[in-house]
Amino acid sequence: MTNSTPSSSSDNSIQLVHAYMDGELDLTAALGIEEKIAADPKLAAERDRIIALREAVQQNLPRDPIPPTLQRRIENTIGLRQETSHPTWRTLAASVALAVLVTSSSTWLFLDSNAPKTMEGAIVAGHIRGLMASQPTDVASTERHTVKPWFNGRVVEAPHVADLASDGFPLIGGRIDVVGSRPVPTLVYGRRKHIISLTAVPNAGRPTSGPSVSADNGYNIVHWVTNGISYWAVSDVSASDLDEFAKLFRATQS
Amino acid sequence: MGAEEDNKARFARLITPYLSHAYRLARSITSSPTDAEDVVQEACLRAFRGINGVADANARAWLLTIVHHTACTWLRKNRPAALISVVDVAAVEAKQAKFDEQDADTPETALIAKSNRARLEAAIGSLSLPYRETFTLREVEGLNYREIAEITGVPIGTVMSRLSRARDQLDDMIERKRL
Numbered sequence: 216m217t218n219s220t221p222s223s224s225s226d227n228s229i230q231l232v233h234a235y236m237d238g239e240l241d242l243t244a245a246l247g248i249e250e251k252i253a254a255d256p257k258l259a260a261e262r263d264r265i266i267a268l269r270e271a272v273q274q275n276l277p278r279d280p281i282p283p284t285l286q287r288r289i290e291n292t293i294g295l296r297q298e299t300s301h302p303t304w305r306t307l308a309a310s311v312a313l314a315v316l317v318t319s320s321s322t323w324l325f326l327d328s329n330a331p332k333t334m335e336g337a338i339v340a341g342h343i344r345g346l347m348a349s350q351p352t353d354v355a356s357t358e359r360h361t362v363k364p365w366f367n368g369r370v371v372e373a374p375h376v377a378d379l380a381s382d383g384f385p386l387i388g389g390r391i392d393v394v395g396s397r398p399v400p401t402l403v404y405g406r407r408k409h410i411i412s413l414t415a416v417p418n419a420g421r422p423t424s425g426p427s428v429s430a431d432n433g434y435n436i437v438h439w440v441t442n443g444i445s446y447w448a449v450s451d452v453s454a455s456d457l458d459e460f461a462k463l464f465r466a467t468q469s
Numbered sequence: 470m471g472a473e474e475d476n477k478a479r480f481a482r483l484i485t486p487y488l489s490h491a492y493r494l495a496r497s498i499t500s501s502p503t504d505a506e507d508v509v510q511e512a513c514l515r516a517f518r519g520i521n522g523v524a525d526a527n528a529r530a531w532l533l534t535i536v537h538h539t540a541c542t543w544l545r546k547n548r549p550a551a552l553i554s555v556v557d558v559a560a561v562e563a564k565q566a567k568f569d570e571q572d573a574d575t576p577e578t579a580l581i582a583k584s585n586r587a588r589l590e591a592a593i594g595s596l597s598l599p600y601r602e603t604f605t606l607r608e609v610e611g612l613n614y615r616e617i618a619e620i621t622g623v624p625i626g627t628v629m630s631r632l633s634r635a636r637d638q639l640d641d642m643i644e645r646k647r648l
Binding site for chain 1: 481485488490491492506585590613639
């Protein structure tokens with residue numbers, strides 16, 4: 216392998232643009248490099264190249280699953296699939312899952328009737344934890360091309376990330392919240408000096424529903440369901456601001 | 470039987486969910502779906518033997534580390550030339566020549582977005598192994614620098630330089646040959 220020597224003083228900044236686009240910078244460093252990008256067309260071009268390449272990969276390189284024959288062969292070799300009267304791992308897993316479903320306090324996630332109330336509590340708790348932490352995000356970036364891929368591999372499905380900066384709701388970053396015992400993605404947006412947490416909980420089977428506004432512990436909450444995903448926007452901004460945020464976000468989903 | 474049953478359940482819980490990640494990494498390192506199958510199978514056996522030693526939260530990086538080592542060992546034994554491959558521009562260009570000529574005046578970023586799967590795979594496949602693997606772990610698997618450093622056994626600074634150089638080389642190929 217060869218090593219090239221840095222040739223100009225901005226090499227370090229270019230390296231930082233990559234780290235920034237990979238969600239590796241803390242909030243302060245991220246803001247610093249955002250300023251440099253805004254001031255330096257060369258750095259902006261570097262950012263655009265990273266985005267273009269990333270989009271090409273995401274659109275054109277499907278994340279191929281393991282071939283089923285290979286998975287079967289591995290499971291056979293290890294003995295996960297024995298043709299005996301012993302329960303297989305699948306049935307064991309199913310019975311464990313059933314036991315968990317019946318006994319666990321997270322049953323409300325799956326059974327419908329009382330779901331929203333408890334779920335709402337968990338999501339507001341996530342928002343409050345975010346406010347109490349040194350920063351409300353695990354990945355700090357105003358760039359949706361950084362925030363969305365950061366969720367890959369951390370949650371089952373990376374959430375839809377909308378750019379609403381021009382409408383006065385700049386993206387600040389994202390974090391993982393835990394609802395029930397499930398990791399779920401939360402996007403963090405700003406509104407003047409306030410923080411809006413938008414949590415996306417995959418909830419297959421839930422019918423699409425329009426926004427409903429409620430309040431909990433002094434926080435306003437707007438909840439809606441689109442394409443089998445429950446969205447919860449939580450903030451201390453006014454209910455009308457939060458409602459506007461929800462409208463704008465929903466408009467980017469259609 | 471009790472302990473062994475535990476190991477199987479543990480494997481099913483911790484490792485099975487990441488088999489596709491393991492397969493994609495093995496394919497990226499070996500550049501061959503067939504070789505990748507052998508590597509993943511062997512890596513899974515190793516993982517099963519060591520399943521007691523892994524912390525729950527670390528299972529994915531742990532499995533991918535095993536895949537990395539298994540694949541590199543496999544390459545050393547079966548295809549030593551692959552380990553010292555450099556970017557073979559002529560081969561990539563020949564492979565790409567048939568894809569198109571019509572994009573001559575399109576800006577570079579638009580060209581990248583237009584690249585289809587075959588072009589992109591050929592370009593990534595032409596990177597040398599450390600660049601190819603690092604790029605795949607970051608852009609396809611979405612791993613962070615620390616995880617990539619752990620899996621590939623190099624410092625984070627090396628991950629950063631490999632990643633930016635991999636991106637540079639991909640951009641170069643796209644620019645030069647209109648991939």
